Amino acid sequence: MRLFEDCDDEETPDMDDGIGLAEAMLGLDGFRVLEVTETAAEVIIDVETAVDIEGCTSCGTRAEAQDRMTVEIRDLACFGRPARLVWRKRRWRCVDVDCDARTWTEASVEVSSRSVLTIRAGVEACRQVGMNARPVAGLARELGVCWWTVMEAVIEHGTALVDDPARVGQVTKLGVDETSLLKANPSHATIYATGLVDLDARIIIDMVEGNAAADLREWLAEQDPAWLRAISTVATDLAESFRAGLSPHLAHATRVADPFHVVRVANRCVDQVRRRVQNETLGHRGRKDDPLYRIRKLLLAGSERLDERGSDRMLLGLRIGDPHDENLGAWLAKESVRDVYLTDDPDEAALLLDKTIAACADDVVEEIRTLGHTLASWRSEILAHHATGASNGPTEGLNLLVKKVKRCGHGFKRFEHYRLRVLLHAGGVTWPTRPCAPRIRTRSPHSNA
């Protein structure tokens, strides 16, 4: 059956035979399809270049075809199966006896001699792994190559996107956030990474291995001094290492303690007191029927989120399990820390914070005194939130993206791979645009009704 009866468009390949159709579907410029065969596992396409006449690269004399060699490459998967291109590569010979060129094999811009993937398959693999956070292993299976081939394509095509100077603009509000890269195991402690975030553009601008002051300082030392000077605000968690690492390069910027992390420090104090009192009164770690264990989540919830039943349960649990009101004290301290964020007024916030610090300092419970000490040490950073409005809040969505990358990577062994994939996914990379096909609409199940 002829599919194209009157096909008079000169540009259209000759599609009235199978080879013409195959060539149109392959869509690889400069290649001719010789044969298409298929197995249950893959589609095999024999190709050659459309070049019939070639001049010598050295002297320009018309070259003579010598022989062919076969190169096998993987291309984009074809209708759900890996595709294998079998390229019958020509070897040319210069006929001029005085020429140095002798023989050479042809090349194509679609194929790199370094990879078994066509360029377009490598670019697509990079997009799938980077933009869509798909696992490298899954893509390797889909294309019919090994894990490293895909990872190398991600590195080859993704590095330029991440290094693009247009990716990161001038940052005025910088967020510094710690993430764990690898959980501790018998051979190493937890490995951390530090994420640097443009809080206005909501992108991760870079990832640094480690969470020590020196790690952050080293990264800052590599940045353009003018770029650093324009950063006005830096939001961090309550980590001494970050505070120390910001000087000297960002000593001019206003440091802000991220509210979420300030409240978390107070929550941790509640947890510590609960665990200790639990142990002292019952002699064991929390079990599901223990009064304090049962209210552990209620203790951490904001008081405004507790309904009457919730607060009754919490008070009952405290009455039974907290004989010296130590937990109650920690809970009150935590609530007064939260109160600092109920107001937008910097003076009022300072008043509330100072009251909290003073109350904590006088407390008989050691954990509460430690909390007061931490709050006092971060006083100006905590109050800077009210003056600048800055917080690491915008990074929460980014942390979800980072988690997605981590989950799909099943634990990274190489920091460089982790950094590349996080930045490709959440670093504001500009992906090359490609034409969008019109959508074919779903047939409505109600259309016949």
Ligand SMILES: [Zn+2]
């Ligand atoms: Zn020559």
